[in-house]
Amino acid sequence: MRFRVRPRAVIACVTGSIALLLLMALNIRIGDIPMSLGEVLRGVIEGDFVVMELRLPRALTGALVGAALAMAGGITQSIARNPLASPEILGVTTGASVMVVAGIVASGSVYGGASGLLLSLGIPVLALLGGLLGAALVYSLAWRRGLDGYRLVLVGIGVAAVFTNVKYWLLTVGDVNDTTRAMVWISGSLHGRGWEHVLPVFLALAVLVPVALAATRTLDALRFADDTAMSLGVRLNPARAGMILLAVGLAAVATASAGPIAFVALASPQIALRLTGSGRPPLLTSAIVGAVLVAAADLIARTAFAPVELPVGIVTAVLGAPYLIYLLIRLRRGTRT
Amino acid sequence: MRLQAVDVRLAYGDRVVVDGLDLGIEAGTVTTIIGPNGCGKSTLLRALGRLLKPAGGEVLLDGKRIDKLPTREVARVLGVLPQSPTAPEGLTVADLVARGRHPHQTWYRQWSSDDESAVADALSMTGLSDLADRPLDELSGGQRQRAWISMALAQGTDLLLLDEPTTFLDLAHQVEVLELVRHLHSSLERTVVMVLHDLNLAARYADRLVAMRSGHIIAAGTPHEVLTEELLASVFDLDAKVIADPVAGTPLVVPIGTRHGSPPASPA
Numbered sequence: 001m002r003f004r005v006r007p008r009a010v011i012a013c014v015t016g017s018i019a020l021l022l023l024m025a026l027n028i029r030i031g032d033i034p035m036s037l038g039e040v041l042r043g044v045i046e047g048d049f050v051v052m053e054l055r056l057p058r059a060l061t062g063a064l065v066g067a068a069l070a071m072a073g074g075i076t077q078s079i080a081r082n083p084l085a086s087p088e089i090l091g092v093t094t095g096a097s098v099m100v101v102a103g104i105v106a107s108g109s110v111y112g113g114a115s116g117l118l119l120s121l122g123i124p125v126l127a128l129l130g131g132l133l134g135a136a137l138v139y140s141l142a143w144r145r146g147l148d149g150y151r152l153v154l155v156g157i158g159v160a161a162v163f164t165n166v167k168y169w170l171l172t173v174g175d176v177n178d179t180t181r182a183m184v185w186i187s188g189s190l191h192g193r194g195w196e197h198v199l200p201v202f203l204a205l206a207v208l209v210p211v212a213l214a215a216t217r218t219l220d221a222l223r224f225a226d227d228t229a230m231s232l233g234v235r236l237n238p239a240r241a242g243m244i245l246l247a248v249g250l251a252a253v254a255t256a257s258a259g260p261i262a263f264v265a266l267a268s269p270q271i272a273l274r275l276t277g278s279g280r281p282p283l284l285t286s287a288i289v290g291a292v293l294v295a296a297a298d299l300i301a302r303t304a305f306a307p308v309e310l311p312v313g314i315v316t317a318v319l320g321a322p323y324l325i326y327l328l329i330r331l332r333r334g335t336r337t
Numbered sequence: 338m339r340l341q342a343v344d345v346r347l348a349y350g351d352r353v354v355v356d357g358l359d360l361g362i363e364a365g366t367v368t369t370i371i372g373p374n375g376c377g378k379s380t381l382l383r384a385l386g387r388l389l390k391p392a393g394g395e396v397l398l399d400g401k402r403i404d405k406l407p408t409r410e411v412a413r414v415l416g417v418l419p420q421s422p423t424a425p426e427g428l429t430v431a432d433l434v435a436r437g438r439h440p441h442q443t444w445y446r447q448w449s450s451d452d453e454s455a456v457a458d459a460l461s462m463t464g465l466s467d468l469a470d471r472p473l474d475e476l477s478g479g480q481r482q483r484a485w486i487s488m489a490l491a492q493g494t495d496l497l498l499l500d501e502p503t504t505f506l507d508l509a510h511q512v513e514v515l516e517l518v519r520h521l522h523s524s525l526e527r528t529v530v531m532v533l534h535d536l537n538l539a540a541r542y543a544d545r546l547v548a549m550r551s552g553h554i555i556a557a558g559t560p561h562e563v564l565t566e567e568l569l570a571s572v573f574d575l576d577a578k579v580i581a582d583p584v585a586g587t588p589l590v591v592p593i594g595t596r597h598g599s600p601p602a603s604p605a
Binding site: 214216221 | 383386387388408409410411412413415416417418419422423424425426427428429432435436437439440442444445446447448449452472492
């Protein structure tokens, strides 16, 4: 594929990738047996068990999930023409949460045989299913002889509110042991992630990233008002539906692997936009920023209150809240001009 | 005929704006549609640019039904500049103009040297080369409008539909935009259809005027044929004197007042 190459975007991608590798190495150092960075490097090269089987998969899951969420966010924000949009308004993350909580609560005690199996194998599948169902619901409710970005946002917020309340209701009726496990999952956690969590996100990214990059120019055109996009030769409804499908796929797979990690999808595209100065969320840079954000947040989650480990989603939420406020203030200023 | 509306019926939902209208646009002409607010002139322009699908009748581009042609193919021949267009926040002039290349790109070749030179040409033609890297939001109204026209130029179409390209511009900037349009027509032989509110400027810069009221074409022809005192009374409910423009010799409308006793143009 040939693209218009911007020096600033290249610099952002290269710097981001270096930062990502460094953060992942720092992450792998931590554990019952602390390692030096040299030992981490040697461990990766020599295939050391602790590095390859226990620590690298976790770091990789975090990076890939961050990248997938960020791309999903960039696509959603372009479609909705709104920097406050994220895959949450597409119904993906909230749908996944409801489904997972329902699954855990319905299957009874954590220590029962069936739910033990469910917890190890079934949760990603439930999350994926819930995410896709949630998205289908939002999409069908928002469709009215075409898809309007503004209506999509409103419907998405409404559906998310309903799902969130169903989720809380399920948490109140469930067994304490089950709901505790469910709470960790719905905060978004990388704890105990292995290769079985890396593989689905990796495969999804391997397929969807090239598709997303191929669709960059269409996404750029969709950022304009409908009349302008149409006069550029874009078929609005098929193009928009395809883009939403792409975002839903990325977000659903990411959520299935690590739970709904908050704010990554919202913040990464906007950070990438400011780094590259390109006036739109650049997808590749967003993905790298997302990976860096999750890697950094996980490092904080594991070291801030060591030996207690926080779910990574708590850290991203704490970091994300002030960012959201900043964005709201900026938007308010913007509307005055 | 480059572009033709045949017995078109245009509606938003159940509200019919235009019914049974015929209009032909000849190659290499500048046609300006005039008429009171709500007369359906923007709606007609949107239909000519396949942004609005007619509820009846058909729009023909080079003799073929425009809604049957692939929209991308149409976008290589026909450019539309909507009324007061908006751009995503933070977009630079060069980025905006580059988006005009969309119909010429493919998923595997999203930027080429052709794109590069078309954008450079469009920027220089509109005098924006020095402002290429400035965010659109920092430009004056006139510069911004030129940037949008530049985008339409980068699209490289020989048919251009402009919906009120001079709205919100002061007189100097209006003249500037219209001189650019005239240049496109005379030097590059582009065919232009535009909607304008200022009758005197319309008379000066158009080969052909089309006067509309309540969804119907009341008169069409050269500015001299169309801009008469009788027409101003019937289309705009305006009492006016029409004299010769001392500069260009085209009709110049000098308003006297609105006509009493006749109903105002139906607002829509």
